[in-house]
Amino acid sequence: xxxxxxxxxxxxxxxxxxxxxxxxxxxxxxxxxxxxxxxxxxxxxxxxxxxxxxxxxxxxxxxxxxxxxxxxxxxxxxxxxxxxxxxxxxxxxxxxxxxxxxxxxxxxxxxxxxxxxxxxxxxxxxxxxxxxxxxxxxxxxxxxxxxxxxxxxxxxxxxxxxxxxxxxxxxxxxxxxxxxxxxxxxxxxxxxxxxxxxxxxxxxxxxxxxxxxxxxxxxxxxxxxxxxxxxxxxxxxxxxxxxxxxxx
Numbered sequence: 001x002x003x004x005x006x007x008x009x010x011x012x013x014x015x016x017x018x019x020x021x022x023x024x025x026x027x028x029x030x031x032x033x034x035x036x037x038x039x040x041x042x043x044x045x046x047x048x049x050x051x052x053x054x055x056x057x058x059x060x061x062x063x064x065x066x067x068x069x070x071x072x073x074x075x076x077x078x079x080x081x082x083x084x085x086x087x088x089x090x091x092x093x094x095x096x097x098x099x100x101x102x103x104x105x106x107x108x109x110x111x112x113x114x115x116x117x118x119x120x121x122x123x124x125x126x127x128x129x130x131x132x133x134x135x136x137x138x139x140x141x142x143x144x145x146x147x148x149x150x151x152x153x154x155x156x157x158x159x160x161x162x163x164x165x166x167x168x169x170x171x172x173x174x175x176x177x178x179x180x181x182x183x184x185x186x187x188x189x190x191x192x193x194x195x196x197x198x199x200x201x202x203x204x205x206x207x208x209x210x211x212x213x214x215x216x217x218x219x220x221x222x223x224x225x226x227x228x229x230x231x232x233x234x235x236x237x238x239x240x241x242x243x244x245x246x247x248x
Contacts, residue, residue, distance in 0.1 A: 041137030043190055048084075048122035049129045050077060055119040060110045060138045067187070068118060068136040071103035071194035074201040077128025084132060085121040090114075103194070110138070133197060135190045139183060 046054060060066050072082045082102040090096050091114025097106035110116075122130055 041135070041139075043133070043135040045073070045131055045133045046120070047129060047131050048120060050125050050127050051123055052129075053119060053121045053123075055117055056134075056136075057115040057117055058136060058138070059115050060113070062110055062113045064110045064138045064140055065107065066110050066116060066136075066138050067105065067107040068097070068134070069105045069187070069191055069194065070099075070120070070135070071133050071191075071198055072130050073133050073194070073198045074131040074205075075125070075128055076130070077125060080128060081124040082130070083124045084130065085123060087119045087121075089117040089119070091116065103198070105191075131201075133194045135187070135194070 040058075042058075048054060058066075066088075068086070068088060070084065070086060072084050075082050083100055084102065086097075086099045086104065086106065087095060088097040088106050088108075091112050096108055096116075099106060118136065120132060120134075
C-alpha cells in the first residue's frame with residue numbers, strides 16, 4: 001500500500017513538472033503581424049569616432065514605406081572629411097540602399113518582412129569624429145489594420161455598396177489624406193532642422209577659426225613692430241671713444 005502511494009506521488013510530480021514549463025510567448029493569441037503593427041518614427045543624434053561603425057535595426061512589414069534621413073552636423077579632429085558611408089540591408093542580407101555623402105536620404109518600398117539594418121561608417125576620417133543626426137521610420141499609404149479589413153469585408157457582404165454614405169466616405173478620405181500630408185510636412189521639418197543644426201555648428205566653427213587667427217595675427221603685428229623699433233634703436237646707439245668730447 002505504501003509503495004503504491006509512493007508511485008502515485010511520483011507520477012503526479014512528473015506530470016506537474018512537465019506541464020509547468022516557462023512561457024516563451026507572452027501573447028500566444030497574437031500573430032507577429034498584429035504584435036509589431038505600428039508606424040514608428042525616430043530622430044536622434046549619434047557620435048561616430050574615427051573609423052567607427054555603428055548599426056541599428058528597425059522592423060518593417062511587406063508593403064510599407066521605409067525612409068532614412070541623415071546629416072553630418074559636426075566634425076572634429078585632424079581630418080575634416082564630412083562624408084559618411086550609410087548602408088541599409090534587408091533581413092535577407094541584400095543591400096537595398098547606400099549613400100556616401102555628408103547628408104542624404106534612403107527611401108524604398110518594403111519587400112521583405114523583418115528587421116532592416118542601418119549601418120553608419122566613419123572610415124573616411126582616421127583621426128576625426130563626427131556628430132550625425134538621424135531620422136528614420138516606416139509609414140503606410142493606403143493600408144489598414146487586419147481586423148479593420150475583416151470588418152469591412154463582412155460589411156461588404158452583408159450590405160449593399162449603394163447604402164454607404166457618400167459624405168462619410170468623403171470625410172474619411174479627406175482625413176486620411178490630411179494625415180498623410182501632415183506626416184510628410186513633419187518629415188520635411190525634421191530635415192530642415194538637421195540643416196539648421198549643421199549651419200549652426202559650421203557658424204560656430206568659423207567664428208572660433210576667425211577669432212583664433214585674429215589673435216595670432218595681432219600678436220605677430222605687435223611682435224614685428226617691437227622688433228623694428230629695437231633694430232632702429234640699435235642702429236643709432238653708438239658708443240663714444242675715449243678721446244671724443246661729449247656732444248651737446
